């Protein structure tokens with residue numbers, strides 16, 4: 001659905017050139033929810049804004065739904081942009097207009113006739129759960145409700161892609177969840193491809209199918225969210241993952257550990273406790289759970305257990321082999337305090 005090729009964005013400032021996006025290649029499939037994470041200044045906004053040409057790329061190409069946007073201008077570009085909706089952290093609603101009028105504004109801009117506009121506004125408000133707010137002003141709404149209006153407006157002209165620029169960063173955790181669930185519903189029911197940027201890993205964990213990590217304008221790692229949580233490769237990705245699932249042991253626990261520390265990774269529906277108990281018994285090991293958790297990422301379980309094991313060296317080696325044979329990934333962790 002979206003193909004980004006060698007995209008670079010250089011800003012010219014009084015102090016010289018600033019590299020916002022640095023030769024990014026990225027493919028986002030039709031119907032997926034794709035998250036882009038990175039710290040402030042990593043280039044997420046610049047990249048997102050280059051997708052709908054809100055920001056003109058310095059070089060590279062952006063294809064959306066089979067059209068090379070970077071080759072278009074004028075009316076053709078305006079038409080192509082209608083396929084892309086966008087929502088923002090600070091909503092950008094027109095405060096002097098009612099909720100209905102805010103949405104009508106987007107419909108009018110796309111040339112939708114007045115009669116059709118009225119029914120479309122009703123449809124959209126129903127979709128976002130604000131049927132009773134058509135005639136109120138944005139100042140009378142909560143943050144979450146304002147973002148729902150932003151979403152209704154972005155969907156007004158039936159886009160194929162929805163870009164979300166830190167859409168939940170100004171909201172409290174409960175409201176954030178309700179907006180994320182609304183985005184997921186829109187994705188599933190309307191088949192809209194969603195690209196979101198965020199610095200909050202729990203947002204990605206909650207709704208994204210795939211993700212990319214950005215640092216200094218580059219994409220440094222990408223893959224399915226599940227795979228990234230299970231085996232993050234880059235240090236920065238590990239840092240982001242650790243912000244929601246932390247397997248680190250406190251120093252006082254590490255200091256007292258006598259045996260080997262095994263990190264066991266269970267992907268999918270492996271009966272983790274059963275496999276561990278079975279292995280420990282079979283090889284006559286003394287075992288002690290130091291940490292354990294089962295997380296559900298895209299509704300698929302991901303189990304991580306830290307186990308202290310003691311026994312004969314060769315039995316521990318055979319136990320590790322036995323775990324591998326049962327599709328459990330094993331890593332020996334160092335005793336670094």
Ligand SMILES: Nc1ncnc2c1ncn2[C@@H]1O[C@H](COP(=O)(O)OP(=O)(O)OP(=O)(O)O)[C@@H](O)[C@H]1O
Pocket residue numbers: 011012013018019020021038039040041042043044045046047
């Ligand atoms: N209009 C601009 N003029 C000059 N430099 C800019 C402009 N917009 C962004 N930059 C610079 O480009 C780099 C990437 O910024 P960008 O806003 O894309 O990052 P980000 O990951 O979205 O961060 P944030 O979440 O803080 O917005 C930064 O060094 C930033 O200072």
